[in-house]
Amino acid sequence: xIRALTTSPDAQWAAAREGRKVVLLAGxxxxxxxxxxxxxxxxxxxxxxxxxxxxxxxxxxxxxxQTPYLDQVAHLDLEQPSRLAAVTGPRLVLTSTDGAHVTxxxxxx
Numbered sequence: 001x002i003r004a005l006t007t008s009p010d011a012q013w014a015a016a017r018e019g020r021k022v023v024l025l026a027g028x029x030x031x032x033x034x035x036x037x038x039x040x041x042x043x044x045x046x047x048x049x050x051x052x053x054x055x056x057x058x059x060x061x062x063x064x065x066q067t068p069y070l071d072q073v074a075h076l077d078l079e080q081p082s083r084l085a086a087v088t089g090p091r092l093v094l095t096s097t098d099g100a101h102v103t104x105x106x107x108x109x
Contacts, residue, residue, distance in 0.1 A: 034070035
């Protein structure tokens with residue numbers, strides 16, 4: 001069963017998650033063009049762009065994976081445990097779990 005689904009802002013990509021397995025679908029259709037295995041169950045997924053990248057957000061890190069093959073291209077270790085709060089284009093907003101801090105991350109090509 002699909003646990004999470006996210007689509008890119010331009011609707012060209014969809015990422016589906018089952019457990020720790022994530023697949024990337026071009027145009028939302030099978031077969032998958034990319035795949036990765038998450039290191040933790042405590043992860044949130046979001047497609048950012050343009051250019052389109054898959055962001056994996058855990059409480060301690062943001063990792064970016066380039067479409068279509070989902071190769072890791074960047075990561076950011078967070079100063080305090082955080083969760084995904086909002087997304088707009090190539091930016092994501094993170095809030096600390098205690099609600100005291102906000103971090104804005106921009107993905108650039």
